[in-house]
Amino acid sequence: MLNTWNDIPTTVRDGEELPVDILQSYLQQFFTNKGDLKITQFPSGYSNLTYLLQWGNTEYVLRRPPIGANIKSGHDMKREYDILTALKPNYGKVPDPKHYCQDETILGCPFYLMERVEGVILRANMPTEMTPSPALMQGISNSFVDTFVHLHQLNVNDIGLGDFGKPEGYMQRQIGGWTKRYFKSKTDEIPRIEAAAQWLGGNMPKEPTNYSLIHNDFKYDNLVLDSQDWTKVNAVLDWEMATIGNPLMDLGTTLGYWVNPNDPDFMKQLNLTPSHLPGNLSREEVVHLYSLKSGHVVGPIIFYYVYGLFKIAVIVQQIYFRYKKGFTQDPRFEKLIDGVKLLGEIANQAISKKRLDNLF
CATH class of the missing domain: 3.30.200.20 (Phosphorylase Kinase; domain 1)
Incomplete structure (x- = not known):
């Protein structure tokens, strides 16, 4: 390849x-x-x-x-x-x-x-002939977690980013901020999304003290893989939302994108990331490996997962809002509202069943 x-x-x-x-x-x-x-x-x-x-x-x-x-x-x-x-x-x-x-x-x-960093980027809609074997996909998913953990282990003061964000109160600001962004860009009535926002606001865990630099959009299609060895990450792209904050909220965002190989087809149709391919870790396995390699106790992981789903739904809603207002003519945006609705369903299933995997 x-x-x-x-x-x-x-x-x-x-x-x-x-x-x-x-x-x-x-x-x-x-x-x-x-x-x-x-x-x-x-x-x-x-x-x-x-x-x-x-x-x-x-x-x-x-x-x-x-x-x-x-x-x-x-x-x-x-x-x-x-x-x-x-x-x-x-x-x-x-x-x-x-x-x-x-x-x-x-x-x-x-x-x-x-x-320009040349290399391979894995996307949900990549050609079938490009699809990695299960063994290669397993190696890639392990490198994914390694690269993620390495980022969270950086000392922000040592690299000159100590004043890059305001970590105190980060969680409360994020929940409040994303909720406001949703209602500001709202186009349709989606009760499940509003229910998820309300649940997040009423179930915030205690703020952690182990803040780090977080990417806030860490997923497969933001990684450039070495064309000679796809298990090596050459570069991480798209740092527009990076800041200093709670690394578990960064993990939650990644989990929000992550669709398991055994998830139902309607979840895979979100096309968020190729994590559904055979050989990938499940969401539970991602959390376990992250915790093992980082030393972080993940705590109330369902909260962070629901946060990730809600945040992604708001981002999609904002893009759809721009499309509806005529600011962009990109035809890919026409059906994005369906993704917002589905993300709301998944969030409510996670809340109800209190788990990451086997939601439907």
């Missing part, structure tokens, strides 16, 4: 084009590349827009906020750039940041450039 399945860009989507001449003229102030700038787009993301810039013999990746987004609230390019700058010499598994631009006259928003 090797590099046959390396992640590659495609033609830029309508309405998401970049002004090539203006961008090249700006970048020539900072780079010595020769030749014409060529731009394609990585099509799979649902949030920040990601492009490949081919310029002479060098390739860069450009990240910018999505069209119609509130840039100050959840798409801070400078913040993401600063995270990569701190992590590159200390964590290693991130692209090397190259340039940040705050001048909104160039693209209409801030943006940044980073190196």
